[in-house]
Amino acid sequence: MTTEDFKRVAAEAALAHVKPGMKLGLGTGSTASIFLELLGEKVAAGLDVVGVPTSEATREIAERHNIPLTTLKDDPALDITIDGADEIDPQLRLIKGGGGALLREKIVAFASKRMIVIADASKRVETLGAFPLPIEVVPFGKEPTLRAIRELIGRLGLTGDVVLRRAEDGCPVVTDSGHVILDGHFHRIDDPGRLAASLVAIPGVVEHGLFIGMADIAIIAGHDGVVTLEPEGQAFAEASRKTA
Numbered sequence: 554m555t556t557e558d559f560k561r562v563a564a565e566a567a568l569a570h571v572k573p574g575m576k577l578g579l580g581t582g583s584t585a586s587i588f589l590e591l592l593g594e595k596v597a598a599g600l601d602v603v604g605v606p607t608s609e610a611t612r613e614i615a616e617r618h619n620i621p622l623t624t625l626k627d628d629p630a631l632d633i634t635i636d637g638a639d640e641i642d643p644q645l646r647l648i649k650g651g652g653g654a655l656l657r658e659k660i661v662a663f664a665s666k667r668m669i670v671i672a673d674a675s676k677r678v679e680t681l682g683a684f685p686l687p688i689e690v691v692p693f694g695k696e697p698t699l700r701a702i703r704e705l706i707g708r709l710g711l712t713g714d715v716v717l718r719r720a721e722d723g724c725p726v727v728t729d730s731g732h733v734i735l736d737g738h739f740h741r742i743d744d745p746g747r748l749a750a751s752l753v754a755i756p757g758v759v760e761h762g763l764f765i766g767m768a769d770i771a772i773i774a775g776h777d778g779v780v781t782l783e784p785e786g787q788a789f790a791e792a793s794r795k796t797a
Contacts, residue, residue: 554776556673556675557587559673559674559774559775560583560584560587560637560671560672560673560774561587561591562774562779563584563671563672563673563772563773563774563779564584564587564588564591564671565591566671566772566774566779566781567588567635567669567671567772568588568591568592568595570633570635570669571592571595571600571602571633571635573600573601573602574601574602575602575603575632575633576602576603576604576605576623576628576630576631576632577592577602577603577604577605577631577632577633577634577635578604578605578607578631578633578634578635578636578661578662578664578665578668579592579604579605579606579607579611579615579620579634579635579636579661580607580611580634580635580636580637580658581606581607581608581610581611581636581637581652581654581657581658582636582637582651582652582654583637584637584671584672584673585611585635585636585637585671586611586614588635588671589611589614589615589618589620590614590618592604592618592620593615593617593618593619593620594618596618596619596620596621597619602620602621603621603622603623603628604620604621604622604623605622605623605624605625605628605631605661605664606622607634607636607654607657607658607661608652608653608654608657608658608729609729610652610654611654625660625661625664629664630664630666631661631664631665631666632665632666632667633665633666633667633668633669634661634662634664634665634667634668634669635668635669635671636649636658636662636668636669636670636671637649637670637671637672637676638670638672638676638764638768638771639651639676639684639762640676640678640681640682640683640684641670641672641676641677641678641768641771641773641782642678642679642680642681642745643679644784645670645768645769645770645771645782645783645784646681646745646763646764646765646766646768647670647681647762647763647764647765647767647768648681648682648684648686648687648762648763648764649687649762649764650686650687650689650734650761650762651684651685651687651762653687653718653726653728653729653734654728654729655687655689655760655761655762656689656728656730656732656759656760657729657730658764659760659764659767662764662767663767667769667770668764668767668768668769669768669769669770669771669772670768670770670771670772671771671772671773672771672772672773672774673773673774673775674773674774674775674776674777675775676773677773680741680742680743681741681742681745681763682739682740682741682742683740683741685736685737685738685739686736686737686739686742686761686762686763687718687734687735687736687737687761687762688702688715688734688735688736688737688752688758688760688761688762689728689730689732689733689734689758689759689760689761690732690733690734690735690757690758690759691732691757691759692725692727692731692732692733693757694756694757695717695733695735695757697757698735698755698756698757698758699715699717699735701755701756701757702715702735702737702752702755702758703715705751705752705755706737706739709744709747709748709751711737711739711741711742711748712739712740712741713737713738713739713740714737714738715735715736715737715738716735716736716738717733717734717735717736718733718734718735718736730759732759742763745763745765746765748763749761749763749765766784768784769784770782770783
């Protein structure tokens, strides 16, 4: 099976947590997109749910699959957010934001009673940091903000650099909220909590892609099957259906 197959298996497993009448946070990214496709099929078959998209891209996909949508203004309390991740460590700390939606993803997850992460097994790591950490910043003053972040990583003993994310045309990537993204190529983050707290203390930093203490479970699909993980990193359930 391919990585795309494993993403689909994880997304299918997450559907078991969706019940009629639920208000859902709808994630952004390739795995979340597969979940939206499958959710759309359930909606077409009569499932009564409503969702809050975490990005304009997700909104477009949800609308294409005729998933009813709402807003946090109208429905500020959600039941579940189902989203992917770029990295997941044994404590279910995440790096998210490879698609640039980290701010809205974090707001929607925070508004939810539970957050379910779906991913293929390649996203499971022992230590966060191999995937670049997205840091969303205000365009005004991004140069001193960047300098402050570089000074911070030096004080924290992190290696690597922080660079402005650019699109294929060379222009800075702009988020749905009008901000730009800096990517921290740290390679290894031994103390994600300390880095998270230090980043938000820098004026100009809007949000970062470290999701700490937010994920309730992770559903991970790989060659050994589907495993559901709690934050302690211990598998408490394994699907009987193997994927390979």
